[in-house]
Amino acid sequence: MLEIAIVGGGVSGLALADALHQAGKSFALYEARSRLGGRVLTKTSALTGGAIDLGPTLFWPETQPHMRALVEKLGLAHFPQHDSCSILQLSDPNQPPESLDVVGVHGGAHRLKGGMNALVTALANRLPADSLHLEHALTSIENHGDFVRLQFKTANGLTTVSARKVVLAMPPRLIAEHVSFNPVLSAELVEAMRATHTWMADQAKAVTAFDQAFWRAAGHSGNAFSNHPQSVLAEIFDACDESGEQAALGGFVALAAESREAYRRSMPVLVESQLTLIFGKQAQDGELHYQDWSAETYTCASLDVAPLTALPVYGDQHLRQSWWGGKLMLSGAETASHAGGYLEGALESAARLKRVLISSSTSLFNSDNDTSLQRLKHWVDEQRQQAEAHYRNNLNHMLSNQYKSQVTQRALLGTVEHIYEEALRQIEQLPFNIQDVTIEQGRLALTPAVLNAFAGFNKEIVEAAIEFNRGSCAISNFPQEQVIDEEYLNVIQRDLSAAWRDFALSVNDVLLAK
Known part of the structure; x- marks a missing residue:
């Protein structure tokens, strides 16, 4: 029988799978999507050939030890996020943007060469191919005493898997919404799941590639903010490669999740218009890449669509405990006590499960x-x-x-x-x-x-x-x-x-x- 089943092929699930594999543990990883990475999503620009991160793109080596250690272990090249020169703010679309008296925005952030998916690919390449199962959407889990039985929906119908233990490396709200449990979970655990916002699930990201980084030539950092009522992008940033030759600007969409569908077809025009207002006519005719995470079934739960009124709180102790006599555990960025929601938090949660699942007797x-x-x-x-x-x-x-x-x-x-x-x-x-x-x-x-x-x-x-x-x-x-x-x-x-x-x-x- 399988020793450990991991459900969720994002960074947390992959990092835990890597730790189990290195320790010689029997495991298998199941992912609902047809790809690995979860909220990490990197596309390739047809215009420049550059990496376009539509999910997380930054990490902070000085304050995120798990990310720093993993990037070093995997031998991944990284570079500082471009953060110098002027920062712009557009408060009135009928007036030119103003320059802010601020030095830098991203506080020592770095990016991976080739995009954040380089991390996902490197982790996946360390795992046996037959341990990774895509297009397996978890529907139910049953406690059978000394093992658990999982049911997945696949392209070929329902399939079941038995394992001694299971780790759910997926957003807690998605677990509460899509997975049935027998026996039912405690009310406290279910409430903790439902109360935990899925980081960035209600957000949308737009990245536009250009044939040159004209904003740098004009003395701008690429960082900009727009806070007028008609804003389409609330925050804009430089998304070029290390050399600046694979040019791109990225931004987070200001429109609420429930409003974006009405503007889906006109989004390219709206994004181009705002970039032009801030950076000039050279921002026209770029190559737009757009990702609305609120439309992703395996990212956004029904409760996530409602706009946040305060920063989410992560690391609820109910999500960090073992259940069903140690056979059921939760992982993922939303369960982290430190850097919740970030890639660092995803790795922190994987490290926590590694301590629980792997004996320390080899000191x-x-x-x-x-x-x-x-x-x-x-x-x-x-x-x-x-x-x-x-x-x-x-x-x-x-x-x-x-x-x-x-x-x-x-x-x-x-x-x-x-x-x-x-x-x-x-x-x-x-x-x-x-x-x-x-x-x-x-x-x-x-x-x-x-x-x-x-x-x-x-x-x-x-x-x-x-x-x-x-x-x-x-x-x-x-x-x-x-x-x-x-x-x-x-x-x-x-x-x-x-x-x-x-x-x-x-x-x-x-x-x-x-």
């Missing part, structure tokens, strides 16, 4: 728990020294991406979650021996001692951030950030407490897997 170390605890404490002490610098980096990233509120809260949470993720890697590698350690109600007696190495960490980083903010010129225009009041501090502390609880559960899971 190279051979020492007792006291020594491991000392090594961990030494590592944590090093992180205490570096935490403020990491916070500053996160804060600068938020400001360069024009976040207007809660930048301290976001930067602190990102710092803490990043260090916790790195800590889990350390704990996984250290040779803790749990053979004679007691377990009560699922909690290992060793877990509190491990967590004690982090005592006071959150308090220290908050105090350091508050002190830094007081003297920072970068946030002098944000008085609520420069001087943190009690109410804001309580919000920050609640966020960090939630991250700590999630980390503590993950530590226990990692130790139990040894």
Whole structure:
């Protein structure tokens, strides 16, 4: 019988499949589409031959360790996103665009040579061809005690697969909407699925290729914003290759999902018109590539079509737990506690499942728990020294991406979650021996001692951030950030407490897997 079934051939599912394959585990991956990649979609321009990313295109090597490590492991070439020169804003279609007094937009972002699909292709090429099954849409899962039975809809009708465990590496809302479970899932899990917005599912992206990057020659970065009521593209960016010879401009569509269908046929004219208003007549007669993700059955759930009123929150603990006695697990960017929705979050979730599914018994170390605890404490002490610098980096990233509120809260949470993720890697590698350690109600007696190495960490980083903010010129225009009041501090502390609880559960899971 198959050991592990992975449902979903996006980056998270592929990364987990690669980890299982390298560990010699029996697995198979099932994808509903006729292609791998999920929300990663790269086309080739007939005009320039350049890669056209219609899904995610950017990653941040300095603040996304999983992406950085994977890109390096796969040997993929990458280059900085073009971000220099003037940034334009169109507030009135009857007036010329104005130049914004902003330096850069994308905060150290990089792009892959050949488009983001290069990552998908490289991962897929590491896997056995017979382990990948396309055009398999999951319809139901049944719990049969010591295994699960999955039913898929294929071009040849329904087919069933049995496996010891299943990982659903797909958006939670799609699971809740399209997959039936026997027995039914808990109400708390179903509610968490339905409440979790599928990142970018309601969005549409337009990329236009040109025979030359005329905006660069005119002294523009390619970055532009349009905020008037008739805007078609809300945000525009340079989408050229590293040399700038395969020229393109990309943009995110401003129209709401429910409005776009009415403008589908006229979209090429509307996009061209807006690019012309901002960059001039040379923006005419480009080659448009357009992707409306809200029209994708395997991306957008019914609940995703409604416009967001606030940034989505990811990493609900119900989505990160194992169900059905450890036989049912969820993966994917929406389950990540760090960088939720991003490719980094997709890889974080794959790393979490790797820790659960692959034993850590192959450690190279051979020492007792006291020594491991000392090594961990030494590592944590090093992180205490570096935490403020990491916070500053996160804060600068938020400001360069024009976040207007809660930048301290976001930067602190990102710092803490990043260090916790790195800590889990350390704990996984250290040779803790749990053979004679007691377990009560699922909690290992060793877990509190491990967590004690982090005592006071959150308090220290908050105090350091508050002190830094007081003297920072970068946030002098944000008085609520420069001087943190009690109410804001309580919000920050609640966020960090939630991250700590999630980390503590993950530590226990990692130790139990040894």
